[in-house]
Amino acid sequence: MSHDDGYGNDSGRTGDGYSTIGGTRQTRTRLPDGEGGDGYGPRRPRSSRSLVTVVGVIVLLLGAIAFANMGGGDGDKDGTSGGSGGSQAGAAPTAATGTKPVTGKNGQIPSGFAHDEQGAQSAASNFAVALGSADMFSPASRQAIVQTTHDPSVVDKLVTDLNTAYSPGFLKNVGLNQDGSAPDGLTFVSRTIPVGTKVVDHSGDAATVEVWCTGLVGMAGQGSTKPVTETWFTISEKLKWTGNDWKIESSSQAEGPTPVSGDNRASSADEIAGAVEGYGGFVYAR
Template identity: 65%
Template sequence: MSPGDEHDGFGGTGGTGQTRTRLPEGNSGDFHGNRRPARGTRSLLTVVGVVVLLVGAIALANRGGGTPSKPGATGAPGGPAPTAATGVRPVTGGNGTVPTGYAHDEQGAQSAATNYAVALGSTDMFQDGPREAVVRATHAPAVVENLLKLLDASYSADFMSSVGLDANGTAPSGLTFVSRTVPIGAKVRDYKGTSATVDVWCTGLVGLAGPGSTKPVTSTWFTLTQKLVWVGGDWRVASSTQAEGPTPVNGDNRASIADEIAAAVEGYGGFTYAR
């Protein structure tokens, strides 16, 4: 994931249009190019806006419930349920480490876009095999091959070195590479049965944690817009773009030392999200 123009694109047009992504730039020393606008210590936006990829719960996968008349609408009429799990039971299937098998409705599209943002913003995107698995699990078949070629070329040895990793995407001994996307919420901008456009508001962590790190873990805020298509019985990404923010004011929390961050990343697993 690397910083760059939000409108950088990659070819691969499927039946729904062009897939777009921000690709890593080898001369960048930043991290989240996959999912963040160019700014300071951000870099690395992986696939589709790629993300992205990239922990404030929308609704955890193992929580289900009844089916309200309108998914996501409880409490005040027409209002969202910011903390309660709503709608049909969340997805239970998976393709490798990526949750798949979403409901063919607006709620399913939100769940897919949210979980895909997490996968596309993970450390898997920095290693060849895992990156290919994530891309194939999240994207429409029509755009996969071209996207993989572009990503493989972008994650070059020079780029890996610029973010503190070796050519295989491995962090130096004693350091932990951190790349996590944490969804805060999601909303459907457009839904047409076989296609949907979903915004996922996220925060992200990226950097090298551990003693002596010169690239400390930092946080960023961004909104990932994913265009999804219903293909092969599931929602898949056709294209994606990303915008900075909304970004809240920083609180008064003290910054943790590198060892604390490394221990937290290794000790706390991620979630499967669903709405």
């Protein structure tokens, strides 16, 4: 698992200014402590030294911090690993299986996942999409997302940590108003797109699923000085079967794997804003 500062029996780096960790078995996240950035160039971070690594369920807070503090300080590259015991499964093609992966929804987030490996993969992917959405930047919707996706035993602590992370100063750095809304004429973009999943461990009521993702984060619209950039990361979610559904018990995030950027022409800020407004997000199923 990743080398984080820890609570309880966990230990790790303590020198990272972006480190505020939850307790044992709670979701861990690095939180921003500064509001200053040193530039907002259009370059895309490529290595672990080009941004501060965020560990936790704030999926696109990783990209948002790099976006707000472009060219920031030191980072570390976190690895992810599964627990021992239970069945060990490798990667599987994300093809239709014929089994309905979800039976309902809680708000905008799917719920009622199957009590098997397929259901765990679908849950982990949908949770990554929700936790990487722009709704995480608004206090009310953020709390609703955390309550929907997480084991009740970790919700209160995590909500408190996230409220600290998404401080007024941090939101201002990203270019948002204090309530998490975008300024008039601009569109804030924060989306996570699962590329693939892997069941690292599954045993009865517990599963560890890794979700390889790409994401978009930035401000689109005429006059934007903080362009939408892409990020690549893998989030490892430890899931628990509780309340007749899969919920996140803890998670960690690592940068990459990141492919070589293609030769596509970068679209204008207005084109990106139009695409975001014209193309809605989608849920993940297999």
